[in-house]
Amino acid sequence: MEAQKINLKQVLGITAEYSNDQELVSLHKPFEVKATFFPGAESNIHFHPYQDEYYKVHEGQIELYLDGKWKTIKAGEEAFIPRRAVHGFRNKSRYPAYLTNTHSPGLNFGASLVAMELLVKEGKINGMKGFKNLAYLSQHALKYTETTESVKPPKLVLMVMAKLGALLGYKI
Structure with a gap:
């Protein structure tokens, strides 16, 4: 294996x-x-x-x-x-x-990890700080709420960051 x-x-x-x-x-x-x-x-x-x-x-x-x-x-x-x-x-x-x-069960947790790694490989994220990283990570988190829901930061913050990022052209 x-x-x-x-x-x-x-x-x-x-x-x-x-x-x-x-x-x-x-x-x-x-x-x-x-x-x-x-x-x-x-x-x-x-x-x-x-x-x-x-x-x-x-x-x-x-x-x-x-x-x-x-x-x-x-x-x-x-x-x-x-x-x-x-x-x-x-x-x-x-x-x-x-x-x-x-x-x-696994649901889409494995897929979410692979998708996050792809964001790294594509150069879209390189950490947990900075507007660009937070915009992409927020979009990613909202895409995978079936398996993981954020408490801190709260979902409303993720929604705002994801939307602002999308308006600036950051899209996963």
């Missing part, structure tokens, strides 16, 4: 690998990646409306925002995030963390 690699280091501070036998879009099967969360990796605060999420840390540690507070998850530990639970991740340590991350 050959693995496909997704490089989102510039944007989220992560890289991920998934096996070729997985579907990027699946209504029934989970989507699982072996991920590296580099120092400084961070997501927005969000939830998955129709998916449960699972983390298993193999090496290093990450911080997981869940139940309104940050909790450190270390090597050998696991975390289950039920659908609709508000959460986020970050790696504030000086070392990479290696983990398995699963979304169940």
